[in-house]
Amino acid sequence: MALYAGNPKTKRGMKMEINIGDILKLKKQHPCGSREWEVLRVGADFRLKCRGCGHQIMIARRLLEKNIREILPEE
Numbered sequence: 341m342a343l344y345a346g347n348p349k350t351k352r353g354m355k356m357e358i359n360i361g362d363i364l365k366l367k368k369q370h371p372c373g374s375r376e377w378e379v380l381r382v383g384a385d386f387r388l389k390c391r392g393c394g395h396q397i398m399i400a401r402r403l404l405e406k407n408i409r410e411i412l413p414e415e
Contacts, residue, residue: 361414
C-alpha cells in the first residue's frame with residue numbers, strides 16, 4: 341500500500357499534487373460506507389467518483405484539500 345509521502349496538508353498558497361486516477365481517502369465517509377474516491381477531473385474544483393457506489397460529485401479544491409486523509413497513487 342503506497343502512502344502519500346509526508347503530510348498531505350500544504351503550506352499557504354501551495355497546491356497539493358493530486359492527479360487524475362489517484363484514489364483519495366477522505367475524513368468523512370459517503371452514505372454508502374466508502375471513504376475512497378477516484379479523481380476524474382482536476383482544476384479549481386475536482387470531479388470525484390465514489391469507489392463504493394459510483395456516485396459522482398464536484399467539489400471545490402479548497403474544501404477537498406481540507407478533508408483529505410491519504411492520497412493513493414493511481415492503480
